[in-house]
Amino acid sequence: MQADSLQAFNDQRVAIVHDWLVVNGGAEKVLQALVKAFPHAEVFTLVNFMPEGSMPWLGRHLVHTSLLQRMPFAKRYYRQYLPLMPYAIEQFDLRGFDLVISSSHAVAKGVITHPDQTHICYCHTPMRYAWDMKEAYLKDAAFRLPGMESVVRKTLKRLRQWDYFTATQVDHFLANSHNVARRIAKYYRREADVLYPPVDIDGFAFYEGPRDDYFLAASRLVPYKRLDIIVQAFAQDPQKRPLKIVGDGPEFKRLARLAEGHDHIELLGYLEGSALHSLMQRARAFVFAADEDFGILPLEAQACGTPVIAYGRGGALETVKGLEHDNAATGVHFSEQTPQSINHALHQFEENAFDAYACRQHAERFSQTCFTQRLALLLASVYKPPIASESPHAYHH
Structure with a gap:
């Protein structure tokens, strides 16, 4: 053989x-x-x-x-x-x-x-x-x-x-x-x-153009994905960084209530692959709060050249290279599933530079x-x- x-x-x-x-x-x-x-x-x-x-x-x-x-x-x-x-x-x-x-x-x-x-x-x-x-x-x-x-x-x-x-x-x-x-x-x-x-690397084309100002989260809207703490983190953000959320599921109404009164948070519902791909390409970073066995979405974002802010447990420790990798880092890990931990990671993210080519190169290993x-x-x-x-x-x- x-x-x-x-x-x-x-x-x-x-x-x-x-x-x-x-x-x-x-x-x-x-x-x-x-x-x-x-x-x-x-x-x-x-x-x-x-x-x-x-x-x-x-x-x-x-x-x-x-x-x-x-x-x-x-x-x-x-x-x-x-x-x-x-x-x-x-x-x-x-x-x-x-x-x-x-x-x-x-x-x-x-x-x-x-x-x-x-x-x-x-x-x-x-x-x-x-x-x-x-x-x-x-x-x-x-x-x-x-x-x-x-x-x-x-x-x-x-x-x-x-x-x-x-x-x-x-x-x-x-x-x-x-x-x-x-x-x-x-x-x-x-x-x-x-x-x-x-990971369908070819289906998520690398984008080296200018980034828009928003952060992106996407998944099925179910409890263990912890989109709630992402919404809470951005709702508490004094800088009102824009957040877009893509997905549908039983948590949609609850997340919409958490986002009420915060115009910088958008729930876009389910989007077809090409629309999600376009959002991934232009986002400042992809935010991921689930404790996943593996997690493909963070790698699809990195295939686009987009860094990731991820919960530092489970598969994300293997799919996202944190700040300890210095110039080869593809994102930031946060240590707790809390809004405060996410906001701390957002601050760390903005204090560091991430190379889009390094993100793509890392994704290609998968x-x-x-x-x-x-x-x-x-x-x-x-x-x-x-x-x-x-x-x-x-x-x-």
Whole structure:
């Protein structure tokens, strides 16, 4: 097998298992890279509710869904079927494949494989709401029915047990960051090689022109992204630095209330990729407050030549080079998820100069080409093709 190419897999039967297809987020960008790397692969996913035509790159691949696809109200409430997801993922029949790659942040790695198959899990994160984010998840749920929290706690305990057991059935783990590799070691007691997710560097053109005066934040507007502290920081800013926020989600109304009376803060809602790209190119800096496993948006900003002000935890420590890198810095880290910490970082940002070319150069280390080359090297080191292929054809659901 060639260490620098995936063409050696053309004769292998490959199955790619993905948790669910509902939104086109970071996990789906990895899925896109995987199906491009394995053009004959078949895809297995719990549910597929993506609008037709929204993922043209998936069109030529056979996509199998689970029994959850046909459950009542699954399109809107698929997450409520979490207790059934382990059972549903185990029902896929993968006997017809040589190599199984699961792209997992929830239950995909729990798919059942056989001794003559190799199962490689690309782990975006161990299931956060069952492990380290359990208490935050339970708090945000705000249960109204008596006894419901106790029921959910017991469900999450069973889910952790299942999650730990299925980790023992994976042949090899790939982690999307050193941050996640440490969490895999903590919760699963397994080692993992690091393979950074692919960033569409070519889709975010470098811009060396003059910058506008605003700062930019963008993400799905959900609680753990912590857009609230970004809004509060800029609302408290005596200099009234302009802030633009791109995104939509359940936190939109709350953020709008926090921004009331502060004309220098704009909530722009959801914008198409080209519009977001244009805003990234001209922003003074991209502001990112989430504790992410990896986080692609800060790298997309750096691909444009835009520095980043980011919370100094999780994946941002790997994707943003802080002030300790001197002339090679691509941004500033702030130490606490508080408005005061962000405002201190804004002050540090303005006291330093950042080179747009250094930002772009750093982002290029995470390109799709780098992803594919490293994937080929890692697979060459762990995958041994079957000597004889006598497996029956895959069962198509």
